[in-house]
Amino acid sequence: MIDFSVNGKPVDLDVDPSTPLLWVIRDHLGLTGTKYGCGIAQCGACTVHINGEAVRSCVAPVSRASGKAVTTIEGLSSDLSQPLQRAWIEEDVPQCGYCQSGQLMSAAVLLRVKPQPTDEDIDQAMTGNICRCGTYPRIRRAIHRAAGMVAKAGAR
Amino acid sequence: MSTRQFSPERVASASVRHERVRSEVQRRDFLKFSLAASGGLLIGFYFPGVSSQASAQESVNGFMPNAFVRIGTDERVTVIVNHSEMGQGVYTSLPMLLAEELDADWSKVGFESAPVDPKYNHPAFGMQMTGGSSSVWSGLEQFRQAGAAARAMLVSAAATRWNTDPASCRTESGAVFDSSNRKLTYGQLVADAAKLTPPAHVQLKDPKTFKLIGKPIPRLDTPLKLNGQAVFGLDVKLPGMLTAVIARPPIFGATLKTFDDSKARSMPGVRKIVQVPSGIAVIADTFWQAKVARDALRVEWDEGAMRGFSTTTMMQDFRERAKLPGVSVRKEGDAAGTLASAAKKIEAVYEAPYLSHLMMEPLNCVVDLREDSCEVWTGSQFQTIDRANAAKIAGLPAEKVQLHTTFLGGGFGRRANPQSDFVVEAAYVAKAMGAPSKVKVVWTREDDMQGGWYRPAFLHAIEGGIDAAGNAVTWRSRSVGQSIMAGTIFAEMFMKGKAYDPASVEGIDDLPYAIPNIAIESHQADIKVPVQWLRSVGHSHTAFAVESFIDELAALAQKDPYQFRRDMLLKQPRYLGVLDLAAQKSGWGKPLPKGMGRGIAVHFAFGSYLAHVAEVSVTDGKIKVHRMVCAVDCGQYVNPGIIAAQIEGGAIFGASAALYQELTFEDGRLQQTNFNTFPVMRMNECPEIETYIVESNEKSGGIGEPGVPCAAPAIANALFAATGKRVRRMPFRLTEAV
Numbered sequence: 001m002i003d004f005s006v007n008g009k010p011v012d013l014d015v016d017p018s019t020p021l022l023w024v025i026r027d028h029l030g031l032t033g034t035k036y037g038c039g040i041a042q043c044g045a046c047t048v049h050i051n052g053e054a055v056r057s058c059v060a061p062v063s064r065a066s067g068k069a070v071t072t073i074e075g076l077s078s079d080l081s082q083p084l085q086r087a088w089i090e091e092d093v094p095q096c097g098y099c100q101s102g103q104l105m106s107a108a109v110l111l112r113v114k115p116q117p118t119d120e121d122i123d124q125a126m127t128g129n130i131c132r133c134g135t136y137p138r139i140r141r142a143i144h145r146a147a148g149m150v151a152k153a154g155a156r
Numbered sequence: 157m158s159t160r161q162f163s164p165e166r167v168a169s170a171s172v173r174h175e176r177v178r179s180e181v182q183r184r185d186f187l188k189f190s191l192a193a194s195g196g197l198l199i200g201f202y203f204p205g206v207s208s209q210a211s212a213q214e215s216v217n218g219f220m221p222n223a224f225v226r227i228g229t230d231e232r233v234t235v236i237v238n239h240s241e242m243g244q245g246v247y248t249s250l251p252m253l254l255a256e257e258l259d260a261d262w263s264k265v266g267f268e269s270a271p272v273d274p275k276y277n278h279p280a281f282g283m284q285m286t287g288g289s290s291s292v293w294s295g296l297e298q299f300r301q302a303g304a305a306a307r308a309m310l311v312s313a314a315a316t317r318w319n320t321d322p323a324s325c326r327t328e329s330g331a332v333f334d335s336s337n338r339k340l341t342y343g344q345l346v347a348d349a350a351k352l353t354p355p356a357h358v359q360l361k362d363p364k365t366f367k368l369i370g371k372p373i374p375r376l377d378t379p380l381k382l383n384g385q386a387v388f389g390l391d392v393k394l395p396g397m398l399t400a401v402i403a404r405p406p407i408f409g410a411t412l413k414t415f416d417d418s419k420a421r422s423m424p425g426v427r428k429i430v431q432v433p434s435g436i437a438v439i440a441d442t443f444w445q446a447k448v449a450r451d452a453l454r455v456e457w458d459e460g461a462m463r464g465f466s467t468t469t470m471m472q473d474f475r476e477r478a479k480l481p482g483v484s485v486r487k488e489g490d491a492a493g494t495l496a497s498a499a500k501k502i503e504a505v506y507e508a509p510y511l512s513h514l515m516m517e518p519l520n521c522v523v524d525l526r527e528d529s530c531e532v533w534t535g536s537q538f539q540t541i542d543r544a545n546a547a548k549i550a551g552l553p554a555e556k557v558q559l560h561t562t563f564l565g566g567g568f569g570r571r572a573n574p575q576s577d578f579v580v581e582a583a584y585v586a587k588a589m590g591a592p593s594k595v596k597v598v599w600t601r602e603d604d605m606q607g608g609w610y611r612p613a614f615l616h617a618i619e620g621g622i623d624a625a626g627n628a629v630t631w632r633s634r635s636v637g638q639s640i641m642a643g644t645i646f647a648e649m650f651m652k653g654k655a656y657d658p659a660s661v662e663g664i665d666d667l668p669y670a671i672p673n674i675a676i677e678s679h680q681a682d683i684k685v686p687v688q689w690l691r692s693v694g695h696s697h698t699a700f701a702v703e704s705f706i707d708e709l710a711a712l713a714q715k716d717p718y719q720f721r722r723d724m725l726l727k728q729p730r731y732l733g734v735l736d737l738a739a740q741k742s743g744w745g746k747p748l749p750k751g752m753g754r755g756i757a758v759h760f761a762f763g764s765y766l767a768h769v770a771e772v773s774v775t776d777g778k779i780k781v782h783r784m785v786c787a788v789d790c791g792q793y794v795n796p797g798i799i800a801a802q803i804e805g806g807a808i809f810g811a812s813a814a815l816y817q818e819l820t821f822e823d824g825r826l827q828q829t830n831f832n833t834f835p836v837m838r839m840n841e842c843p844e845i846e847t848y849i850v851e852s853n854e855k856s857g858g859i860g861e862p863g864v865p866c867a868a869p870a871i872a873n874a875l876f877a878a879t880g881k882r883v884r885r886m887p888f889r890l891t892e893a894v
Contacts, residue, residue, distance in 0.1 A: 016424065019444050027399075027442040032391035033384015035565070036443075037516050038601045042831035045516060073384040085382045092374050092797055095243030095805055097381030098388060098516040098565030123840035130831060132516045132566050133243045134808030136842040138801070 004065040006031065007075030017063035021055070022046045024062045025072055033073035033101045037130070044129030047102035048072050054109040056128075073101035076108060083153075084108055087146035095133035103129050107143050116147050219346035221309050221354055223275045224302035225254055231330055231343040233260045235299075236268050238276035238284060239291040240537050241377060242567035243805070244860040245798035246291045248375040250299050252794055253292075256368045257303030257361060260342070261330030267376055269561040272539045283540035287572045287689070289762035289858020292794055296856060304358035306349075313348035314340045363792075372797030377563070389535040389562045390598065392522045397594040398427055400585050401446040401603075403453050404435040407824040408608060409460040409684055412436070420449040429453075430588035434577075437585045443598050462684055465824045470683065471507060471615065474636040478505065478617035482634050482677035483655045485665050489673030494630040498621025501630075502712050504705055506618070507885040508697035510819035511611035512834055513690050517565020518604040521582035522596040525550060530557045530586075534579060535564035537572035541645075545576035549583035568809075569689040573609060574644040602829045610819060611690035612638040616664065616701035620671075626713030628671045628724060633701070635661055636679040638687050656680060659689065663698035663761060663865065668731050669706065669724035685821070691809055692864035695761040700814070700886060703757035703869030707876065717873060718744050718756050730789050731758055733850050734767035737787035741848055742769035751775075752782070755873025757866040763857025764790035765850075768807065768866035770843075772874040777890055781811055781843040781871055789850035790857040799859050800847040806863020807845050812837040814868035816887050 003012050006029060015024055025034050025048065034057060037045030041056035048057045049071040050064065076082050080089065084107050094100045103126070110117055110125035117125070122143055131139070218226045218234075226234045235251035247267040255265050270276040276284045279294050307327055314332035315322040317340065324335045331341045363369070380386040405411070415436055417429045425445030430437050436453060440446035495501055522533040523546070530550045536542045539559055547554040564571060571578075582597040589595060599607065614637035621630040639657035641647045650658055656678035658665070665676055690696060710720035718739045725731045735758045738744075748754060751773050758767040771783040786803045793799055816835040820827045828834040872883050881893035 023442060023444040027444070030393065031384065032387070032393070035388075035516070036390065036518070038831050040601075040830055040832065043516065073382075076383065078383060080379055080382055088382050089374070089378055092378055092801070094375070094378055094381040095245070095801060096241075096516065096564060096566045097243070097377065097386050098563075100381050101384055104382065126839040128838075130516070130836045130838060132514060132568075132809075132836055134805030134837070134842075135801070136808065136837075136839050137804055137845050139839070140842075 002062055002066050004068050004070055006070045007072060013062075015062060018061050020058050021048065021060045021062045021065055021070070022057035025057060025070070031072050031074050035098055035101055037099065037102075042130070043099070043102075044106060045099050045102040047105040047129065049105060049109065052109070052112065054106050073105060076104060082108070083146040083149040084111065084142070087142040087149065090145060091138045091142040093135050093138040093142050095135055099129060099131045103131065103139055107139070107146070110143065111147060111150065115150055117143060219350045221306040221349065222302045223270075223273070224299060225258070225306050227306065227342050227346050229343045229346055231261065231264050231341055233258065233265045233330070233342070234268050235265060236270045238270040238278075239295065240269070240286040240535065240561050240564050240567065240571070242286065242535070242537070242564035242571070244291070244802060245375055245795065246286070247377045248373060249292050249794045249798055250295050251376060252368045252373055253295060253299035254303035256366055257300045258307045259327035259329065260303075262368060262373070264330055265376070272543045272559045277540070285539065285541070285572060286537045286567070287569065289764075289861040293763065293856040293858065300360050301358060304360055305354050308355045308358050309349040309352045310342050310345045312352055313345045317345075317348065369794050370796070373795055375798065386563050388517050388565045389522065389533060390517055390520045390565070392533040392562060392596065394522065394524055394594050397522065397596055398439050398441060399443045399446050400437045400439045400595050400597045401443065401450040401600065402432070402435045402437045402581065402585075402597065403450050403455055404603065404607065405457050407457070407459050407462050408686060409462045410457040411460060413456040413458050415456070416454040420452040423449040423452060428589060430585065432581060432584040432588055434581045434584070437588065437597070439585070439589065439595060446598075447600060459824060462824045465821050467510065467613065467820045470613065474615040474681065475505060475617070477636045477679045477681070478615060478634045480679075482636075482679040484675070485656055485661050485678050486667075486674060486676040491630050491632040491673045491675035494673040495619055495621050495632060498630055499624045500712055501619065501621040502708055503617070503619040504708055504882070504884055506616045506701040506704060508614045508700060509817070509886060510613045510685065511690055511696075511813060511817055512605050512819055512828070513566070513568040513570035514605065514834065514836065515564070515566030515568060515570060518601050519570070519578040519599040519607070520596060521579050522594070523582045523586040524594045525583070525586035525591045527591050528552070528556065530583075532557060532559045532579060532582070533562060534559070535562050535567065535571055536579070537564070537567050537569070538576065541574065542576045542579040545580050546583045549580055549587060568691040569693070570609060573688060574646060577609065601831070605829055605834060606826050608686035609688040610685065611696060612640065612685075612687040614660070614697040616698065618701060618705045620705060620709050622709060622713050626715055628669065628709050628713070630673040631667060631671045632675040633664060634677045634679060635664060635698070636681055638681050638683050638685070640687055640689055640693070642680070659694045661698065662694035663759065664702050666760065667702065668728045668760065669721070670727065671724065691806075692761060692861040695759065695861070695865040696810070696813065697886075699757065699759040699761070699865030700868040700872065703759065703866065704872050704882070704884065707755070707869070707873040708882065711876070716745075721756070721758060725758075730765045730854070731760065734758060734765045734787040734789050737848055737850060738767035738769045738785050741787065741846065742771075742785040744769060751878060753874045753876065753878025755870045755875065755877055757869035757873060759862075759865045761858075761862045761865055763855070764788060764859060764862040766862050766866050768870035770867070770870035770874040772871055772878055774875070774879055774890065779815060779871075779875065779888060779890065781815075781841070783844045783846070784811070784867070784870065785846045785848070786863065786866075787848045787850065788859075788862070789852055789854070790859050790862070791852050791854035792856045793849065794856075796849055799849060802859045803847040803863040804845045806861070807867045808837050808842060810864040810867025811843070811871060814871050814886055814888055818887050
């Protein structure tokens, strides 16, 4: 049995501990917002947080989450109120949308670590997330926009 | 000529978008999207944006004046979209057309994918499909008419209620008003309107009065894609559904000799292992169990005729082939004679490799097979064909098969397979399991990349000459590559008895430059690698060859490449329009920092004109694209925000192919497996991209594909400007530059 939490809810699963966290999230927990893209930590579509750190869940065995807090895109905010989601809407970022869960989860960690990221910071944090539709210019603008929202809220 | 640029400031206001978020959340509730309690499975049958038989036929609380719209007593307007949403924005642009004529309240407008039915056929192609950058131009009339017809019925219902003349009524934001400003909302009128006969003729709006068309309206599907709610094919889950992963041959055309599944059969979760025409399917409770057991199969294949196939040898053969005359595609003047007498001449060979579509969402398909019916859930671009092919395998009439189109995690042409390969295979698996059965076939990334149906490799050998004044006088090109159409159901429709495939020479056969002597020839290569259309199809390689060679002629003539093109396009105003715009906005001719170079390219594809200017530099042998300025003339347009997104994405798609991507075969085996060996442009490599749209009253053209072709030649020409060296093979390697 493996115990951990997903989006604040406790999970207690009887599953092979070598199963990648991605497939536990998708197939066992039914949370399909986290995507499969490559299976070898090359595209970032499967990015989730384990204790607040960005993890490629396609190569992380579920045992790595044992006793820890996992956050998926469904846990970022259900009402789209998170500044990144708001900024993504304002920049109309997604095209096909398949990679965007992973993009948002990577960006969320970036903004926590660097609330006012430079373009170089964005390059560094987001280069592991592929978008085949080519939404990178809008993702960059949206991250800057979200950082602006957070700064403005903090100044009040 | 007026133009508009899309900068963050120019996109619609934040307040509009917040309203959109609220309405989306309500819609999700409405669609009864359900997640089971902790640790449970997704059991909802209502997927946001995905058709279901129930919703398509729903008449309760709804008024369906025609196949494309349903209006509820709750004021919601649901537009039923007959094209697949694969990123290109059709779930917004097509509803905009309908909502414009309906005078709907845009905050109440939603979308739903159409079920498969002849009434949703593509008006130009006679079947339900998405491709050829055709959704908006082919839907212009259809969706506007549908909206106008619904509006007329609602006005008529209101006028009857008020006992007044319908002509004295007006509509605005989801309501009818009479001359004294009495108001009835559409929701209040649907019951009455449903009893009326749809009008035979309706008057469409004067474009001057448009409120939605032509505006950068935010996409309706954006919120669903930011919190995990959008359902792609891979996300479909039905109660009792199993997952299959398939062992396919390592070489195209190889056949199964023997297999040993003793280990796989005893692995956890494995339910069944069955042979299907494409390989051996391992069926298990979950994907991971199926995948691990699939990898534990021991399979021997008869390798067949493709054993020994090498792309290195193939390209050598192509080069030899190009030395011989091919089938004539276009002939003007005397190319051979004027080449011999030209003041100066040059020849160059351009090469483009096989490419994978590499959609972010690997292929997958869910089949729910019952004795007397079948349901298919997948991200399809070819609904009519996919349903018919699934029905054939299931042994059912097509109307007994429902195909639900989910969101597509990228399509780029791969999900428009003439043989429905990924749908047929899933139907075979379900059939082998025996009805009733519910199965999802999932392709791993490696399965997807190695599964064929690539952009064909091409070689273009071009010779050209200039006269003493530096004017181009001769063009002779020979293109060598596989046909996409030959041997498919599309051969008759598109090849029309021609001895060449138009998709092999599109973008070179319509060479727009004023060159008096032209010979364009085609050689068809007979190779058994399955090939298919990939975003911009033939243009993805012909534009690279044509626009590189024009640049080489300009250098030969010692002329500025922009002016050289300009002088030969004086009778081509729309080419000239985008060329001038891109040059002007890029600051063409202004000095750049040392080590940087600018390159220009112009091209026509899918009804639209594009010009790109790229700025590049080379540091330590590494190519960096800094900026791409794109000008587009797609005629009358619907949503400039979506156009800008498609042009940005197209430039990145084209740049990825130009800089990084190549599929190679050795001994019949594909050498690439995943993103690490077939790279895609990443954030740190992405240039700044500016898009400028030409205001035009010309017929609408496509937008999903035309943004791709100019990227490669603009970058190649910029590399020449920066380094004095030419790259003539994609992906570009400076070590090969001449």
